[in-house]
Amino acid sequence: MLIDIITIFPEVCKPYLDSSILGIAQEKGKLEIRLHNLRDYTLDKHRKVDDRPFGGGPGMILTAEPVFRAVEAIKRTADSGQRTTKVILLTPQGKTLNQKLAEKLSKRKHLILICGRYEGVDERVRESLVDEEISIGDYILSGGELAALVLTDSLARLLPGVLGHKDSNVRESFSNNLLEYPQYTRPADFRGLGVPQVLLSGDHKKIEEWRKHQAVKITKKKRPDLLRGP
Template sequence: MKIDILTLFPNMFKIPLGESIIGRAREKGILNINVINIRDYSENKHKKVDDYPYGGGAGMVMQPQPIDTALEAIDAKNHKIIYMSPKGKTFNQEMAKELAKEERLIFICGHYEGIDQRVIDHWVTDEISIGDYVLTGGELPTMVVIDAVSRLIPGVLGQEESFMDESFYNGLLEYPQYTRPSEYKNMKVPDILLSGNHKKIEEWRKLQALKITKKNRPDMFEKYINGKNLNKEEKKLIQKLLEDKRLTF
């Protein structure tokens, strides 16, 4: 996948997108990430990129010309162009899976009071928010979306199964994880995980995922039990969860 990032602060992306899993994916050529400095495309002799908003108000607005020229220069037409904005749709795992199918993604990082609406009207295909709060710019949200999307691209993770049981992928939060030693400061790993009985282990993990989701994200739990065709084993686990007082909240 090719990813273009339009930003006023390109140095913010150097380390975060050059380390760990994403860094290795770039080295392998699975990800091609191109960071573009919007100021380089300003026609103002002082490389000015913002101005006061028409109609008055606090703050500054990013001008259309530098962004428009940058998008023209990278031949952005007919590709997904994402503007990270508090006004956008809230990002989730389903959106990540859909974006992971694209061959190319282009991100616009706003700053100040945002970007001129004419850029959005003419270029932007998707406005995305990562939550109901406001940050100083679109750089950090862009990193979040790129990280979530990239790990779903074949070859980025070491094993394709690595994300199958993770939180949100199958509609539930992830079950608890343990590793060596089996006992630490009088805290023991659940016996079932040491039993070698893989069927029982999978059942335990599914029950724990249901339990955690019901406690922390009741909205997800209700959607899961009402929005899909549950198999016989899942129905039994859910019934057990709802009836056993030790497992309810």
């Protein structure tokens, strides 16, 4: 999978993208992530990417020109004839990201993520360039970078061969509309706090039953909406 991220703060994204699972996914060749500085696609010598909103109002708006030029250039270099590219705008107006949406997007070969800044992006980007709008929740961030990182991270975990154990995804919260069962690790006695005996029993069938029961119990208590399904 190839993910291109367009941002005015590539240096903010890079350390996270190079660390942990995302770094491993790239090393293993399962994921390629390319960061693009929006300013590299401006036409003026000041590399200006924003302007005042028509009609007045607070703040600045990212102009359409560099965003269009960036997406067009990326599509050319990404050999898009061979791939179906989806252009995603990170925006509070988008569909809220959840595991189902992440699963769907993880099947794509190429995504271009546009990170907004300031008061947002010229509406013509949304109208003529963007295939899908995604939000990471009902709150306002200062820019789309964190949202792009959240989305990229959620996708990387789902790519075959990225996580160590092949079952890791299947057992995680939200797969099968359940939250995860409780997990414990050594020591078995921590400051007098124990571990459910069944987990120490070595009886894999019983452990499996206990985990399933716990997952249902926890989901009923914390997120009963998940049990009702989509």
